[in-house]
Amino acid sequence: MMKIDCQSHIFPMEYVDILIQANSFLKPDGTFIPPRTEHVGDRVYRVSYSGWQSFRLDLSVYDPVAKLKSMDEAGVDLAIVSVNIPNPCLLPDRLSVAGAQVINDYIANLIQNKPDRFAGFASLPWNL
Numbered sequence: 001m002m003k004i005d006c007q008s009h010i011f012p013m014e015y016v017d018i019l020i021q022a023n024s025f026l027k028p029d030g031t032f033i034p035p036r037t038e039h040v041g042d043r044v045y046r047v048s049y050s051g052w053q054s055f056r057l058d059l060s061v062y063d064p065v066a067k068l069k070s071m072d073e074a075g076v077d078l079a080i081v082s083v084n085i086p087n088p089c090l091l092p093d094r095l096s097v098a099g100a101q102v103i104n105d106y107i108a109n110l111i112q113n114k115p116d117r118f119a120g121f122a123s124l125p126w127n128l
Contacts, residue, residue: 008079011062012106018099022091035086081107082121089127096125
């Protein structure tokens with residue numbers, strides 16, 4: 001029997017770069033407050049949402065080699081990967097398409113390199 005993890009997350013560094021670009025955006029009416037992303041350590045970031053939620057993002061956890069190791073340890077044959085929060089639709093319009101493209105290219109590359117271990121969900125900038 002094949003064991004599939006259908007909620008496995010990745011986080012490309014290029015997407016973190018886009019999240020950091022979003023730090024300075026506000027909609028013209030002043031209502032849009034993007035997630036705030038701060039570098040706090042080696043490959044570690046904090047992502048906050050207007051004071052109501054904050055989480056630590058450690059990129060080493062999302063590294064494909066580390067992910068494969070943890071999959072092997074747990075007996076998982078296939079991981080269906082996606083980006084956890086924040087999704088590109090939470091970014092300013094100008095960055096949401098670029099964010100989705102970076103995520104989708106990263107997932108496509110993972111699948112291309114390890115088609116027997118990874119499948120993926122696409123990210124869409126549905127805020128546009």
